[in-house]
Amino acid sequence: MAIEHPTSQIGSLVSPFPHSKEDHVDADISVDVTSAPASVDGQAPAATVFELQGLEVHYGPFRAVRDVDMHIRKNEITAFIGPSGCGKTTVLRCLNRMNDVIPTARVGGRVLYHGIDLYGPEVSATELRRRVGMVFQRPNPFPKSIYDNVAFGPKVNGVRSKSDLDDIVEKSLRGAALWDEVKTRLKSSALGMSGGQQQRLCIARAIAVEPEVILMDEPCSALDPIATARIEDLMQEMKDTYTLIIVTHNMQQAARVSDRTAFFTTEVNPESDRRTGTLVEFARTRKIFSNPADERTEQYVTGRFG
């Protein structure tokens, strides 16, 4: 695997990454006792949240994804990119066991969350999902008031006191950069909001239960560019508190917001005509977009394929 030195200058490539967090990376390294090279790819660092080992998912007899190995780190934004049908959503939904809801889905390999095998017999998907939240492709607020949408998760988790709930609702809505727009109409229906507001409400709803990780499956694909920009800014702010994993169709978005990027693609199966997705390359976003190790990645990011 390629080793990248974060201090190395790739002058011409800095500008497309306005949010690139050089400082952040340096800080990480200074914490490391060893002066060990900034080995950002490959080795498992202390701050690994998820570790996927030979992950493979079948829907019935159809193998949708195979051989996904990666480490996802705390307080970073990891982006999944790739052509449609390559299994980005499928892999993402393995991380909070959302695939359990699909009767035909079967997960093979291992998904470790802080070293715990998520598909082990003693893991409760419900407990897991309190720690690993999710924002979906289409905004899906409950047909309830704005307040009740945000208060839903905390209530389920046993928060009863009205004043505690008020505080959580305000904090979460502020966290999703929505408070100022809705503070005067908390009791009105969530369905009366714009698409972008609904999606930020879904983010507020997810952070109200104080998860560690938030998974986002193409959170901006149903939104206009202005709403998209707001959510991208929000992701940058959220990264200090949460670990974000986003699926995106939009390479510019991955380049703008993420620290690391995983590129997936599909391969023709020898035994059937359906295509199976697989992970091609996982590295720092700057590297994926400037100097990818794999030819397929290069073709994809330069727009010659997919």
Added chain:
Amino acid sequence: MSVVVDTAVSSDAAVVTLADLAPRRSWRNTKSSLMSALMGLAFLIVFVPIVTLVFTVVSKGAGIVFADFPAWFTDRIPVRGREVGPGMGPAIIGTLLITFTASVLAIPLGILGAVYLNEYGKASRWAQIVRFMSSVMTGVPSIVMGLFVYVVFTLRFGLSGFGGALALACLMLPVVIRSTEEMLRLVPDHLREASYALGTSKSRTIATVVLPAAFPGIVSGCLLAIARAAGETAPLFFTIGIVTETNPNVFSGPNTALPAQIYSNAFTIFDGAKERAWGAALTLIAITFFFTVTARVVTARIQKKR
């Protein structure tokens, strides 16, 4: 047209005159007006019987209902048919009590059954059997349901309002199951997923997301079932008997209800009794109308809140 397209000519050709936009006399337009006329006719066909029915019942029944008000609602039913004048209190109370008891029996059971079918059983064998049985039950004539309750309940415990409520509950149950299942099916899966993603268990999701989302539809289905049950005559004959005094205890002793009174009073040769039959019919229509309107208002309120 020449092969060489002159730009001036082509822009001329693009000019649209008002005549181009005028409606064309075509078969399509004729068909459209024909269909509109047919729809108007269909509306009349539905409208005329309803108006005639309401007009007849009101003109023949209002007199006795409002004669020395509120005697109709409080007085006992005259024992002799030839007696003239109001008194339907026992039947009004009987109808309300028996229908209420039937609803208490059928609605919770029916909703739970529908929740099982749509959320747990789905396409499993057992669920298919339950679904089939409930549709068979829908087709059972009400008089047969009355006979059934007569054999299993009334023969042992004697005539009582509760027997009538059992028979009505048997008639309501499949209606409640079917309409509720239909409404639950309409709740989109993305709402369930949104709830699971917050760490909510399946049962909690059903209670706090699925049922509330389907609530307006479930309410109107149930009220329809209640309105239907309130008008049933045949099953009550075997099970509640027919008395002329109020029996507030549904669990023991014979009772009476409006449909039974309509039937028995209409089949006499006395004008006094016949007038009471019209009055009872008007009262019954008013009660069912009240339920239906309440249902609409409640549903509209809830939907507006979202």
